[in-house]
Amino acid sequence: MANAITEEAVQKTVYEALPQFGVDEGDITREATFEDLDVDSLDLAELSQIIEDEYGVALKGDDVGKIKTVGDAIDLVIQKGS
Amino acid sequence: MSRPENAVALVTGASKGIGSAIAKSLAADGWAVAVNYRSDEAGANAAVKAIEEAGGTAKAIHADVTSGDGKALLKQIEDDLGGPVLALVNNAGVARDNIVLQLTDEDWDVVIGTNLTPAFRLTRDALRPMIKARYGRVINIASVVGPRANAGQSNYAAAKAGLIGMTKTIAAEVARRGVTVNAVAPGFIATDMTADLATDEIVKAIPARRQGTPEEVAAAVRFLASDDAGYVTGTTLYVDGGMSA
Numbered sequence: 001m002a003n004a005i006t007e008e009a010v011q012k013t014v015y016e017a018l019p020q021f022g023v024d025e026g027d028i029t030r031e032a033t034f035e036d037l038d039v040d041s042l043d044l045a046e047l048s049q050i051i052e053d054e055y056g057v058a059l060k061g062d063d064v065g066k067i068k069t070v071g072d073a074i075d076l077v078i079q080k081g082s
Numbered sequence: 083m084s085r086p087e088n089a090v091a092l093v094t095g096a097s098k099g100i101g102s103a104i105a106k107s108l109a110a111d112g113w114a115v116a117v118n119y120r121s122d123e124a125g126a127n128a129a130v131k132a133i134e135e136a137g138g139t140a141k142a143i144h145a146d147v148t149s150g151d152g153k154a155l156l157k158q159i160e161d162d163l164g165g166p167v168l169a170l171v172n173n174a175g176v177a178r179d180n181i182v183l184q185l186t187d188e189d190w191d192v193v194i195g196t197n198l199t200p201a202f203r204l205t206r207d208a209l210r211p212m213i214k215a216r217y218g219r220v221i222n223i224a225s226v227v228g229p230r231a232n233a234g235q236s237n238y239a240a241a242k243a244g245l246i247g248m249t250k251t252i253a254a255e256v257a258r259r260g261v262t263v264n265a266v267a268p269g270f271i272a273t274d275m276t277a278d279l280a281t282d283e284i285v286k287a288i289p290a291r292r293q294g295t296p297e298e299v300a301a302a303v304r305f306l307a308s309d310d311a312g313y314v315t316g317t318t319l320y321v322d323g324g325m326s327a
Contacts, residue, residue: 042255042256042259046213049210
């Protein structure tokens with residue numbers, strides 16, 4: 001059963017997922033770029049899986065390729081899920 | 083890292099020959115095994131029976147891997163065997179031999195569509211639970227044909243060489259998640275697929291001067307699926323009596 005999509009919930013999911021990829025919790029902000037956080041394409045693919053499992057929103061490769069910042073990722077999930 | 087306790091191995095095309103031997107070998111090493119078959123239900127059931135009699139766990143799983151939904155198949159196996167598929171052995175294959183001048187589009191498509199494309203799709207879908215578990219083993223059954231020429235098998239060679247190329251790249255993509263991806267390349271193995279070939283003549287060209295057995299191929303797969311092979315990825319292990327030497 002997919003969870004309800006709210007900005008707060010999605011942000012929590014993303015913030016909790018990123019440390020699994022070696023990101024320092026203190027570096028995570030909405031403005032931080034994935035490049036600066038050293039989050040690569042495999043990490044983003046796994047983040048997409050986590051999002052899909054939680055919210056039932058499938059993020060395609062084309063969508064994920066365009067996002068640059070943590071905030072972009074959160075906004076994309078909200079946009080796709082609404 | 084050690085294999086999670088409830089890990090399941092899926093062997094495609096496991097009702098006979100090399101696939102059946104792989105299923106038995108993995109079961110003997112403690113994997114719960116999904117014995118996939120397309121048409122030979124009796125063969126798959128015989129493999130399951132042999133595994134259960136030896137104290138292992140297995141279930142025959144009917145699915146045509148050339149079509150159908152890989153995710154649904156993996157979910158069904160997880161439900162039936164009580165754990166995620168953390169070892170995938172892409173073994174299903176066919177041969178439709180002919181010299182290239184007489185090779186039809188259909189024979190090309192069937193061989194690529196059975197030996198190569200399902201391996202890509204199932205690997206993609208199975209990587210999801212493997213990455214989540216930070217543990218996985220993908221083993222693609224390639225062939226000495228592909229890296230090596232074999233007149234009359236341009237379609238088969240293309241599919242098998244494709245498997246080896248795919249193996250290397252996917253291995254590089256997922257290595258840091260504890261998932262290994264390797265290929266095993268059998269040579270001339272005594273199975274139904276090779277039963278009609280001119281054995282004596284071919285054997286003369288094999289340094290070991292004999293055919294291999296499905297069990298010898300299975301032993302290589304068993305190793306690559308084991309915890310001991312955790313640092314082996316992107317490689318091709320030849321089980322060919324020296325044919326590729």
